[in-house]
Amino acid sequence: MMWTHQPSGSRQQTLTGKNRKQECIMDTVKSLSPFFEPNGIAIVGARSTPGFGFGLPKNLRDHGWADKTYLVNPNGGTIHGYPVFKTLKEIPAPVDLAVVLVPAPAVPKVLGEIGEHGIKNTIIMSAGFAEAGEEGKTRQARARKIALSYDMQVIGPNCVGVVNTANAFCTTEVMPEAYTPGKLAVIAQSGVFGQNILERVNEYGIYVSKAVTLGNRLVTNEIHILDYLHKDPDTDTIAMYLEGSADGEQLRHTIVKVTPDKPVIVLKSGRTSEGRAATESHTGSLSGEDNLYDGMFAQTGAIRAETLDDFTTYCRAFATQPLPKGNRLGIITGSGSMGALATDCAIKNGLTVPPLSKRLMAVMKEGAPDWMNTKNPLDVGPSGLFPRAFNAMMEDPDFDMILAVIAVPYSAVRFRLTEFTIEDFFFGGTLPLKERKWEKPFMIAVVCHEDLVSNFRERAEPGTPVFNTPEQPVRALAALWRYQNWKNNHK
Known part of the structure; x- marks a missing residue:
């Protein structure tokens, strides 16, 4: 297999499985833990006016990190009650993570100062590097050379850093519910995308363990983070948005190590030549031919999402459902x-x-x-036999997964919603669906008025995902099977 290799700068070269010349990147992850569990944090470029350097110190203070946070700005003074140190050397305690928010032209000099201070982990949020033309590419190459000379691990530039819900450490502003611990980890090349996917899954009661926004991947890239999350006990499922790979062959090797233990869901942009041009102007990524990625994801057991909706849907499915034993789908519907x-x-x-x-x-x-009719799909119409059909299908060993499609005219039920629960009317029993555990994957499509969809979601989620089309849950169930089938064939 031939890959388009794209080091974390802007060069592009052709790789083959046996003959490839790599830049010096970490053979293994030495320690990425200071990105998520720092003992001391230096915010270089803290500021007293609105901007990244203004809100972050307050955010860290509000979530219990005040005693480990140190602000650096040549002007000194105080910000949000913190003393501001004029240089890193003035900080009176050990620091193992620097967060850089200075303008792009100042980043290489600041990176050298961080290296001299012995800090090995840095997040650069500043933009204006390889995504910003030739001058930015030159600046990024210079910064990378400095970082490697100090054996430094760097997330960014052009990112918003990390989230760790286990200890409420977060380098960007997120909604309060995003601090709820969960088992889904998110890797995103785009900072805005990372924040967006947190909000999207949180809406359905799905929460994350960790989130990492990589930006331009000066040093640390998706391969290192995948390796770290593979070993992370707080993470069961990994969801990754890519615009291109830092090293396609190494990514393949890493995914194939992870997927026997944890599912990896991937949304990759740059399918077309125009899309690939857009990724280069966004994070400076050189995306590579899409058919190569399709083949690699299929070979390694990664689940590729075609769209953002599918990406979110797969996250919901893998976060809540058991894997199926086979691919036999039972469908119950009223339509x-x-x-x-x-x-x-x-x-x-x-x-x-x-x-x-x-x-x-x-x-x-x-x-x-x-x-x-008594076929599959089992269309019970207005017979009142939906609960019997559901329970019979759920208990039948000839079905590996179940889909219930609710399609009733809202006008016929809207005044009766106070007379019954959806559990009693459709599924039998009074226990809320969200409290019931299923031995096989089960999802619901409610193709009705939004009020009824909301009623189902309130009663069923997050344990039983609810959708408003039949195709969404079917694709999610198929993704669960593709992953299980890959595992079955790669034991």
């Missing part, structure tokens, strides 16, 4: 058309929709109206 749409999507995505067993057909025919 034959929705069942047909779900079936088409299932077959297209590698699932099967097998017929009902004779036993299950007998269960469903008992007391059923003559017009009701």
